Amino acid sequence: LPVEMGLVRDVSLATPAGLFVPGSIVRGAVAQRRHPVTYGYAGDIPLYHQFGPYFNLPERFRGRAVLRYAPAAEVFMSGLVRSPEGIGGQPAIVTVPVGQGSVVLFGFDPLHRFQNHGNFAFVWNALLNWNDLRVGLPPPGRPATPSGGDDGDGGVH
Numbered sequence: 001l002p003v004e005m006g007l008v009r010d011v012s013l014a015t016p017a018g019l020f021v022p023g024s025i026v027r028g029a030v031a032q033r034r035h036p037v038t039y040g041y042a043g044d045i046p047l048y049h050q051f052g053p054y055f056n057l058p059e060r061f062r063g064r065a066v067l068r069y070a071p072a073a074e075v076f077m078s079g080l081v082r083s084p085e086g087i088g089g090q091p092a093i094v095t096v097p098v099g100q101g102s103v104v105l106f107g108f109d110p111l112h113r114f115q116n117h118g119n120f121a122f123v124w125n126a127l128l129n130w131n132d133l134r135v136g137l138p139p140p141g142r143p144a145t146p147s148g149g150d151d152g153d154g155g156v157h
Contacts, residue, residue: 016086024079027070034136036129065091102133
């Protein structure tokens with residue numbers, strides 16, 4: 001809804017050609033370990049995924065993806081994923097600054113029918129850390145470091 005209604009101007013919706021994920025378990029990978037939304041998660045995470053949404057990020061916001069889908073060859077875990085190259089490596093959770101705040105975009109349903117308990121903390125982390133959603137992210141236009149956004153200058157971005 002934030003993307004479709006223009007609340008987040010720099011992110012658009014994508015329609016990956018041939019991608020079909022009707023309700024499957026896919027692999028996500030933490031991209032920003034120091035970001036509050038990913039507190040308590042490390043490495044790969046199973047995600048319940050069903051028909052998107054899928055995000056296009058401008059180059060300057062590539063580091064704002066705090067969780068990405070695993071590479072295409074590794075994304076499938078259970079169910080059906082047709083044309084996984086359409087989702088592989090793409091953003092799964094994106095935090096975008098808007099005015100004085102931030103918008104957290106989920107490309108999967110972290111609260112699906114109260115069944116995927118392992119994904120609930122993404123939502124709770126976003127709610128509990130609402131005032132720190134810019135922590136650990138690189139400023140727009142700067143690439144993220146593997147450690148999660150801190151460029152080594154001692155400051156939090």
